[in-house]
Amino acid sequence: MKPIIRNYETKDEKQLKQLIRLTNQEDYFVHLLASGNTIQAFSAVFEERLVGVIIAWKSKFHPYCTYIRIVSNPILSYSIFERDLLEMVETNLAKVDYPLQVSVWDSSVGLIDFYNRNGFELIRKTYMTKLQLDHVQDLLFPNQTEDIKSLAEIIEDEVRMRELTKLVKANYEETHRSNPVADFDENRWKALILEDILLDGSFIQFDQTMDNILAYSFLHHSDDHVETLELGWCGCRSRNDRSYIPNLVIAQIQYGLVKGYTFLQGEFDTTDDYALEVLRNIPFPPCAAWNTYQKK
Known part of the structure; x- marks a missing residue:
């Protein structure tokens, strides 16, 4: 039966x-x-x-x-x-x-x-892994330069925030072509960026003139564990700027150590070259993959 x-x-x-x-x-x-x-x-x-x-x-x-x-x-x-x-x-x-x-x-x-x-066909894998911060505190960290600003430092600057919002929107749409995002306006995207974000732990890389944003990496509290920070969206203006992203994450590791956090966790999609740049350069431990399939 x-x-x-x-x-x-x-x-x-x-x-x-x-x-x-x-x-x-x-x-x-x-x-x-x-x-x-x-x-x-x-x-x-x-x-x-x-x-x-x-x-x-x-x-x-x-x-x-x-x-x-x-x-x-x-x-x-x-x-x-x-x-x-x-x-x-x-x-x-x-x-x-x-x-x-x-x-x-x-x-x-x-x-x-x-x-x-x-x-169904596999469209991406997602690695959800957690880094213990004191395991990397002895690494040689590059000095944070004046070209890097926290989100807290630019949030009142309408011109810079508009530039950041447009860049975040463009990068997110690029990395989610297989499952497109809804058509939100600029104000909605700005609200999405600021939702539950750590303003002083989210960093933006500018060029030497401080007029153009080259890269960004956002940071959040973990919803489940008070001792854990979570990486948010990251991205850059062009492929040539990808090397800035791991440096921003290193600054976030330093931030976490100073603030007394124990872990930094992240989700890394294989369709997101910006996130994979972090996984290539920061020693997150191995983990199982969360596989996403589609049937068209």
């Missing part, structure tokens, strides 16, 4: 949490179901036991795809009922809702095989 596919119901939540624990997935799955962004959710039920759930949702920031996530009992293998869940979602989608996008850890080989068999 095959599992029955039906709409997800609130009574499924207890068994869903058990599935999440079984498969080492995040509780984010449950939060998505409770959010207003979910557009579809289906359950696979076998003899009154929940064996799988699929959800589909939209993002206001990246509105041009449909995100999906599947959680299922791996003991039953990734076979027929996962495909039935996926087909149920796709039956209710229009052409404009594609591509579908999903992310899984690279150790989730069963899910990866399932997505590969069902028309």
Whole structure:
């Protein structure tokens, strides 16, 4: 007998949490179901036991795809009922809702095989790693020059902030071509830059005339750990300016050490050459990859 596919119901939540624990997935799955962004959710039920759930949702920031996530009992293998869940979602989608996008850890080989068999292709890998600051405090740090300013020092300068905002917008759009960002105006982008940012720990590299921004690297508090800093967006004006980015991150490491932080963590997409410049030059420890797939 095959599992029955039906709409997800609130009574499924207890068994869903058990599935999440079984498969080492995040509780984010449950939060998505409770959010207003979910557009579809289906359950696979076998003899009154929940064996799988699929959800589909939209993002206001990246509105041009449909995100999906599947959680299922791996003991039953990734076979027929996962495909039935996926087909149920796709039956209710229009052409404009594609591509579908999903992310899984690279150790989730069963899910990866399932997505590969069902028309998904890998578009990027993301490395989420954490650097212990006292492990690098003995490195030779370059002196911070007058060409580097913190965001706190330029935030009241409308001309510089407009230049920074335009550069951030252009770089973000360039590195997210496979999943384009929404069309926001300059004020919205400025608000995105300043959201939960550490003004005195986010640095901008200027040229020698101090008239042009060459590179930037933003810094945030960790949402989960008070002893941890998080790297934010980084980028530069041209490919020739990429070498400035690691120097800005070194300045942020110095900032963290002075402020008494223990860790610096970052997310590094393989589609983002600016972020990869940090990973190439700063000794972050190895980690598993978060793989993102699309079906067009």
